[in-house]
Amino acid sequence: MKSLLVYGSTWGNTKKVVQRLPEWLSFPIDIVNVSTLTDDRLFADYDLLVFFTSTSGDQELQADMESFFVGCRPDLNGKFYAVCELGNYFGYDDFDFGAERILSHLLRQGGGQELIPPFSMDTFPGRDWNSLGRWCGLLNDAVQKRDARY
Numbered sequence: 001m002k003s004l005l006v007y008g009s010t011w012g013n014t015k016k017v018v019q020r021l022p023e024w025l026s027f028p029i030d031i032v033n034v035s036t037l038t039d040d041r042l043f044a045d046y047d048l049l050v051f052f053t054s055t056s057g058d059q060e061l062q063a064d065m066e067s068f069f070v071g072c073r074p075d076l077n078g079k080f081y082a083v084c085e086l087g088n089y090f091g092y093d094d095f096d097f098g099a100e101r102i103l104s105h106l107l108r109q110g111g112g113q114e115l116i117p118p119f120s121m122d123t124f125p126g127r128d129w130n131s132l133g134r135w136c137g138l139l140n141d142a143v144q145k146r147d148a149r150y
Contacts, residue, residue, distance in 0.1 A: 001080075001146050002045065003029040006037070007052040008062035013123055014054050014086050017132070024136035027143045035064040040074035048080045048115060048143065049107075054123075055087035055098035062099065069106050076112035080146070082139055083107070083118040084132070116142050 009015035018031060029050065032042070043049060053065045060066065085100040100118045108114070119135040122128040 001027070001047045001143050003027060003048040003050060003143070004042070004046040005029050005031045005050040005052065006034050006065075007031070008034045008054070008065035008068075010054065010062055010064070014052050014062070017086060017121065017123075017127065018052050020129075021136070024133055026140040027147075033064075034068045037068055040072045043074050043076065043079065046079070047146075048082070049076070049112070050082045050084070050139070051103055051107075052084045052086065053099045053103060055085050055100075059098045059101075061102050065099070065103070069103075073106075074110045076107060076110035079112050080115040081107045081112045082115050082142075084121055084135065085118065086121045086123045115139070115146075 005018065005021065007014050007018045009018070015033070021029070021031075030046075051065075054062045061069070083100050083103050085098055085103070087098055098120070100120060104114065104118060116135075116138045119131070121132055121135075
């Protein structure tokens with residue numbers, strides 16, 4: 001399963017998390033900053049799209065991610081996706097809000113199919129590396145199962 005990770009990072013926090021992912025993932029993945037994308041043609045070359053984005057402002061997408069999706073509506077028919085949102089969830093009872101909800105809606109609207117449930121990574125007061133590791137384990141297992149079918 002050819003895989004692409006797309007991330008947006010305003011203050012560098014998401015970029016720091018993404019830079020550590022190769023040690024967590026058991027499959028090869030290309031990585032691109034969404035701010036460098038001018039269109040969605042790159043997506044055609046991949047079977048799996050993994051998105052990392054922060055929740056900004058009042059439950060909004062990170063600015064570069066939002067700009068990209070405002071400018072194009074990718075055709076994701078036959079593509080799988082996974083989403084990790086980063087933010088401050090410390091003290092909140094409900095993680096089901098924010099950038100992930102918006103991004104998942106856009107990806108489903110484009111015809112994409114969710115591979116694993118989304119993950120909301122707490123990044124304050126510290127980064128929740130243990131939970132990210134468990135989510136990456138789920139992603140590794142799902143990719144391995146998909147690859148075994150083909």
